[in-house]
Amino acid sequence: MLNKIAFKALRQKWRDYSVLLIGTTIAVAIFYMFTNIAMNEELLRSLSTMTQKMIVFVFVLGQILLGVITFVYLNFANSFLVRLRQKDYGLLSMLGATKHQIGSLLLRETLLLGLISSILGVFVGMGITKLSGQALMQSIGIKLSHWSVGTPKVVLVTIGFFLLIFLFNGLYNRWRLMRLDTLTLLQADHVVSAKKVNPKRQLILGLLGIILLGTSYAIMPKVVQWQMIGLTVDLILNVTGTYLFVGQTLGLVTYWIGKSEFGQKGLRNFINGQLRFRLDEYKRILTMIAVLFGLALGAISVGQGYYVSLPKQAVENDALTLATKNPKTDFADLKDVTYQAQLDYVVKDQTVYFNKDSVKKAQVPTLVYQQNGQPDAKPKQTTVDVNHPEDAYTLSTLANYVTGVPFGSDVQLVNQLPAGKQEIIKLVKVKDLQANESVLKKMAANEKAYMSNPDEMIPGAYGNLITLKTIFGGLEFMSIFLGIAFLIMLASTLMFKTLSNVSLDRRRYEILAMIGTTPQQLRLTAFKDVGILFFIPMLIGLMDATMGMQIFKPIMPDPYSGFSLGLMLVLGIYGGYYILTSLIYQRLVLKK
């Protein structure tokens, strides 16, 4: 019988439940997506050999964080469920159902929801993993060898994790419900408390919030010098500052708006009142979202920043763009060619012989890594000095390439090439590597036939770029993937928090409608009402990320280079969530 009631409730309140179900399904899907990568050790190892330890650490940390957010999120989602059903439970209790029966009913409903959303979520997760994985790999231009959509182990871990959380939540809900009496249950919607604040205390705490947040921004450029301690202190300052800012400083702002003439226009005071009323309840979640919004944007931007800096690094590490043994290669297809030449050579016993005069005449560009026998941190762009061919990076790279032996090939500049098979190598340098990437890609593909070792790196900046991409592309992929996963969870959490309070808001909007608010004004007000809740953490998160990029200044050439793309991606997803939330909110709050 209880099973039947639980199931019927799901069917009857389908519209409300569907919101809940979609939300929890998304949570499962994101968790699945993440776990799928975190448990794929081969993939993690293949991403980068140098940073293996770091990446495992990042994923462990990520998994813990995601677990915590998921937990909080499901808590909100479940309190939404309880609110949906509280009145019905009160009624059942009045009709004589025992506390135990009602508690058991709630537990069953929670588990039913958990089971459905876990199974749905795994499927959705597989879908998202497949699509987003493909899309990301394609846009970055890499192929991950150990990439998979999932294993039975990942499916089991995900479903197990969620059933456990749902069980815990269900038990907790049951415990909470059983402590309430019938009357409280029946009057579920009428419990409203207005919190009194001490203005002096709020003013002090509000100012303290600004100071702490400001300090955390101010020390960011220096944080790296102080290493772990610096990072920890800054994080604590930032989180505390944000918490006080959201809870107290904004409280002051709403207080002032309420007093000012600005608040007197239209429904501004209503929206302001909504915020003032919610701040106390929302300050924790808004703080969490603000901080994590900043982290997600930061992660994506840093990943992207590394990635966009690759062509620059590639160019800095080589004097040429491309060297080719293919005599048919035509450089005419390339844009803005700044240098081109052709050299004859002969290979004999691992030694490559060039004609001294033609090298001199060709003025082959090269990097010089040392000066007067001392190594130089920054290589110098110059032309080959025919008297010191051993210093010329370009010549040794070319030698290694044509022999197919990475190390130990020797270069000799001679007046007369020795007897043997005479071959040519063509050299080219372009102004803009990225603008020529597609043409270079074709040239490199045609080059395969002429290479003695097909795994060999083709000399020049283009070859560098390809190598760098295989190393860092995976990292970028991860950072974007991670960032998006977090962002979706955050936005879903906020969505639920907003929607779970809908029964209280509904009454307020009904009153507004009755006393003469036009339908259009009501819709606009609902948009703004939800908008402010999304706007506050976004604003703080944006500041966090903008300032936070300073941390990377000592270790990245240009930390802000990936920022605009990261910003677009993050704002796109977050904005989408805002629109979705306010549309659902409107549907729930406004009567047709």
Next chain:
Amino acid sequence: MVQPILLAKNIKKTYQSGAHVAQPVLNDLSLTVENGEFLAIMGPSGSGKSTLLNILSTLMQPTSGSVTINGQDILAMNDKDMAKFRGQDMGFIFQNYNLIESLTVAENIALPLNLQKKAPKLTQERVQVVSELLNIKELRHKYPAELSGGQQQRVGAARALVHEPGLIFGDEPTGALDSENAREMMQYLTKINQEKLISILMVTHDPFSASFASRILFLNDGEIAGELVRGAQSRESFYQQILQQLGNFEE
């Protein structure tokens, strides 16, 4: 001659439930509220008095008939105009107060003026005036949850009054109040009616509250079953008359 503030003609309302054509809730009902009148509508539950109030106050559409308020045909209006009309020409007092609990008393009262985008200065002044009238000046900065039922209802009345509408609708305005608070509330409504010359149309099942009105219509099974006019008699004797009338209906 001054035109009546409200004129309802041949109102009919039938709720459609599935294939059945249900018994009409309101059956060809007509009524008039004169300018400055305090009209109470009484009737047992199921008599259609809530439906009538909802229709007259534009919150619900009748199946047929016409409603004119202040010379305007309200059924010909679209949603937007209707909302605006409600906001400017009508005030509402509800049984459960319907205050917005996230706003202070002063902010609640100011809402109708805010909606009309009145100048902040004027709004403040008007809020001040009605707060004094209803003796809630001291409560200005409190939230509804901190007030007693009687206080909340006075705030509700202040909100209904602040934009000086031509007509205030009351839906069981004393329904949630104890007898002492109910008496006080009705005295305030009488004051509003007499000092501000605002017409009041109130639905109630409580004969005591109804005895403050100048005229009473009795509703039964969707039709007007009787009428009492207070005239020059005292409220006490009017109250006796109402009880007698209700007794007659019982038989």
